[in-house]
Amino acid sequence: GAVVSQHPSRVICKSGTSVKIECRSLDFQATTMFWYRQFPKQSLMLMATSNEGSKATYEQGVEKDKFLINHASLTLSTLTVTSAHPEDSSFYICSARVQGGEKLFFGSGTQLSVL
């Protein structure tokens, strides 16, 4: 299957700092990438849909100024959590849809802990 690389896998930061998470499709082009948040023992919560070369589409209740998404190329999307606070602590996962197809592949996730 296609490989999606997500970095970092774990980050611990102080309250008020910004954290950037990268999501790369290694062996395919992804016109669409998705960002999710997952709380312990719960399912995936879609945060936003990231389209290459255009603005991301955010789900209701997700602050676009808080969670900045940039999809600068067909293989890279980034999520920046700005001015992180303890309530932003969570597991963040990206996924990428293979261009021209329907299969969705996931990154390995990033555990964010804000102190």
Next chain:
Amino acid sequence: QKEVEQDPGPLSVPEGAIVSLNCTYSNSAFQYFMWYRQYSRKGPELLMYTYSSGNKEDGRFTAQVDKSSKYISLFIRDSQPSDSATYLCAMSAASGTYKYIFGTGTRLKVLA
């Protein structure tokens, strides 16, 4: 009513058992169906992908889609302790928005 319903479990089975995992859905426009396996603190891994109705087999895994009943299943034969994970169903209508709807996931534990 949720678009996709999935029993959260947990489901505990002995090693070697046949496991049946299921999802029901309400949107008849769904055409693409996927099953993912997720280990704790890892990203979901695509196990099975099916378009429209029918069966698909891959090793110990069989995916079934019954669009008339709006019901999909994943069967795991000869289950192993390494199959212990959360299994998520997902589906898409491919209407142009490419929105994927996920089930809540079923936690499976295979006992040695």
